[in-house]
Amino acid sequence: MSASLTGPAPGHDAKAAPAARPVARSLLVMPSVLVLLAWMIVPLAMTLWFSVRQYNLLDPSIHGFAGIDNYTYLVTDPDFWASLENTLILLVAVLVITVCLGTLLAVLFNQPFPGRNVARVLAISPFFVMPTVAALIWKNLLMHPIYGVLGVVAHAFGVPPVDWFAHYPLFSVIAIVSWEWLPFALLILLTAVQSLDTDQLEAARMDGAGSIAQFFFITLPHLSRAISVVIMIETIFLLSVFAEIFVTTAGGPGNATTNLAFLIYSRALLQFDVGGASAGGMVAILLANIVAFFLVRTVARRLET
Amino acid sequence: MTDSLTKRLVIAILGWTVALLLFFPIFWMVLTSFKSETDAITARLAFAPTLAAYGEVFARANYLAFALNSVVISVGGSVLALAFAIPAAYSMAFHPTQRTRGTLLWMLSTKMLPPVGVLVPIYLLFRTTHLLDTRTGLILIYALMNLPIVVWMLFTFYKEVPHEILEAGRMDGANTWAEVWHLLMPLTLPGVASTGLLSLILCWNEAFWSxxxxxxxxxxxxxxxxxxxxxxxxxxxxxxxxxxxxxxxxLIFGWFSQKQLVQGLTFGAVK
Structure with a gap:
């Protein structure tokens, strides 16, 4: 410390440095900003451009300006509406399951019981399983009508086993995705529950509030912010569920499990219709942006405090 | 007294039932991996454990090549993201301007771009530049994909370092490089490590681009x-x-980084 008080270090102009440096140092953010800007603007502009072009990789002779043809084709395609419906059903179902169960489980895992830490770790584990593994383990080891655990259990009870992916394909995908995301909701909400002021609960108990009243009037309001964050982050990921569908149903049977992400993938990389896929891409971007708007607003408010 | 004992018993049973149910698919996967193929298609719990399946995976599928790709791509993507994020987070935490808050939020918003929305252009760009099916290609994508999260996490860690420490170093003649590398880095190493770990987990499990x-x-x-x-x-x-x-x-990494995961995935909105 004494060196800094007695004078400038050798070779440095103490007067000039502080004036010049802050500018240079605040420019260190630029590399990140520039690569992210390129990562955002270039593909976005290309998607927008392709979406108004006739462009099929299989047939280079067809090209030119398409105007809104790709969009018109998209909205008159029943597959598109089916995929939009599937996307929304998947989204809402998984959100309801993970947020409701996640809240209850967060409260449960906040109670002291023997081995609680181990139980928490076990419950959170599914979130770290890669989507392709999660999907195939569920499809084959658990839900296979003959060899799967569920089939064997059904057989033991004399109930005819269910061919889940043939008869309830979308429900099966919902089950898998919920299993992956319930631990996420639990993890976030548990963190939030732990920051709850226990004095407040104590006071409520003194005033004669039962467990249920405590949950609805103290815990739930306290969690509202965390719940909204969970909903928004899950929404962003759930709008583009892909791997789980890719390895289990490939969008089928028919278009029963084709969501927007899978539709765009199949338009682009199976049918090579760049224009049509890009129009779909613009719809996906629009959907995500509506959610993003609210998420950024919530986080921004947090940044103030 | 008995009432609270019953309550505690119910909570313990409920807690463990839920935990075991959620973990069951993973348990069953591990169990099945030690079975022979004929045992595997029965749900029997009693079986002669064997490593045959592991042997076969190694022998037939060239498993190690895939595992090596996962390691190289995840580590590469995370290191690259950190290399861009450390200067950025340093600059925003210690030399903020009026634009810093806006920049942070804008970075967050780039994370909201659905990958499927830009699949077509990225695929075509990769095809033209011969990046399809290369590790370099995925490393680039993963670094960009995780950059906002990495910047955010580092920013929150750096925010907690007192400015005076860095200023003292500057007075002693440390240049920017020395300031970041010799002063900030050792102070925030746990934070940098957990940020890297989160990025590693996200890269390892990423399944859309791969x-x-x-x-x-x-x-x-x-x-x-x-x-x-x-x-x-x-x-x-x-x-x-x-x-x-x-x-x-x-899975093991994940168990150790739960806290950081909450911070990183919620952009610090839940503490």
Whole structure:
């Protein structure tokens, strides 16, 4: 410390440095900003451009300006509406399951019981399983009508086993995705529950509030912010569920499990219709942006405090 | 007294039932991986444990090549993201301007771009630049994909370092490089490490870009497991062995980084 008080270090102009440096140092953010800007603007502009072009990789002779043809084709395609419906059903179902169960489980895992830490770790584990593994383990080891655990259990009870992916394909995908995301909701909400002021609960108990009243009037309001964050982050990921569908149903049977992400993938990389896929891409971007708007607003408010 | 004892018993039973149910698919996968193929298609709990499935995965599927791709791509993507994020987070935490808050939020918003919305241009760009099915290609994508989260996490860690420490170093003649590398880095090493770990987990499990942009030579484990989708997936023991090996390392990392995960994935909005 004494060196800094007695004078400038050798070779440095103490007067000039502080004036010049802050500018240079605040420019260190630029590399990140520039690569992210390129990562955002270039593909976005290309998607927008392709979406108004006739462009099929299989047939280079067809090209030119398409105007809104790709969009018109998209909205008159029943597959598109089916995929939009599937996307929304998947989204809402998984959100309801993970947020409701996640809240209850967060409260449960906040109670002291023997081995609680181990139980928490076990419950959170599914979130770290890669989507392709999660999907195939569920499809084959658990839900296979003959060899799967569920089939064997059904057989033991004399109930005819269910061919889940043939008869309830979308429900099966919902089950898998919920299993992956319930631990996420639990993890976030548990963190939030732990920051709850226990004095407040104590006071409520003194005033004669039962467990249920405590949950609805103290815990739930306290969690509202965390719940909204969970909903928004899950929404962003759930709008583009892909791997789980890719390895289990490939969008089928028919278009029963084709969501927007899978539709765009199949338009682009199976049918090579760049224009049509890009129009779909613009719809996906629009959907995500509506959610993003609210998420950024919530986080921004947090940044103030 | 008995009332509260009953309550506690109910909570313990409920808690453990839920935990075991949620963990069951993973447990069953590990169990099945030690079965022979004939035992694997029965739900029997009693069986002669064997490593045959593991042996077969190693022998037939060139498993190590896929695992190596996963390691190289995840580590590469995370290191690259950190290399860009450390100067950025340093600059925003210690030399903020009026634009810093806006920049942070804008970075967050780039994370909201759905990958499927830009699949077509990225695929075409990769095709033209011969990046399809290369590790370099995926490393670039993963670094960009995780950059906002990495910047955010580092920013929150750096925010907690007192400015005076860095200022003292500056007075002693430390240049920017020395300031970041010799002063800030040792102080925030745990934060940098946990940020890197989170990025590693996200890269390892990423399955949209890896499925669409790689097929064989650069394919990581996510893509390798997808090749079991059918009809090979019916070899339950082999599927389980391959899956267990793909999941195990990251599962263990995940257990250790729960706290950072909450911070990183919610952009600090939940504490």
């Amino acid at each position: 499925l669409n942009l790689t097929s064989s030579s650069a394919a990581p484990l996510t893509t390798f497991i997808a090749s079991f989708s059918s009809p090979e997936g019916l070899f339950f023991a082999k599927l389980s062995a391959a899956s267990t090996m793909a999941v195990a390392p990251i």
